[in-house]
Amino acid sequence: GAVVSQHPSRVICKSGTSVKIECRSLDFQATTMFWYRQFPKQSLMLMATSNEGSKATYEQGVEKDKFLINHASLTLSTLTVTSAHPEDSSFYICSARDLNNRGHEETQYFGPGTRLLVL
């Protein structure tokens, strides 16, 4: 199946710093990528939809100035958590849709996730 990578897999940072998370589709092109957030023992909640070459669409309650999303190419989307605080500690996971509809037309392929801990 299609492969999506995320980097870093785990990051610990001090409060007030910014953290950049990369999401790459390795063997397919993705015009649309999604960023989800998952708190411990909870479900995935959509944060934003990242579209190549245009502004991201944020879900209600997600601060766009805090969670900066850039989708510079068909294979890369980045999420930057700016001025991170302990409450931003979470599991961030991205997914990508295959532009060429490999496999199931609507299947989303997920990255392995990034665990962020803000001290």
Add this chain to the structure above:
Amino acid sequence: AQKITQTQPGMFVQEKEAVTLDCTYDTSDQSYGLFWYKQPSSGEMIFLIYQGSYDEQNATEGRYSLNFQKARKSANLVISASQLGDSAMYFCAMRESRGSQGNLIFGKGTKLSVKP
């Protein structure tokens, strides 16, 4: 209102037996897709099976099958011949066609534990 409901927070099954994980959904769309994902403790989301709303037959993928009952709006996952490695969180998800860019809406998940 919840769009995806998984009523079983946790399930136990004996190794080699079959288990059914429940999922009901709520949508007014005629065209939609239903997914099941497995999330082991490592956190990765592993795609298991997909059912389109217009698919007449229940989807099957190896030991996984989806019991799709459209009128009841249910999409239960059946895992046959459970293995110890099946122990994980299982999420049911839906993609609606209207008002979305293809993102998935997830249920709260069911934690499956396979006993030896």
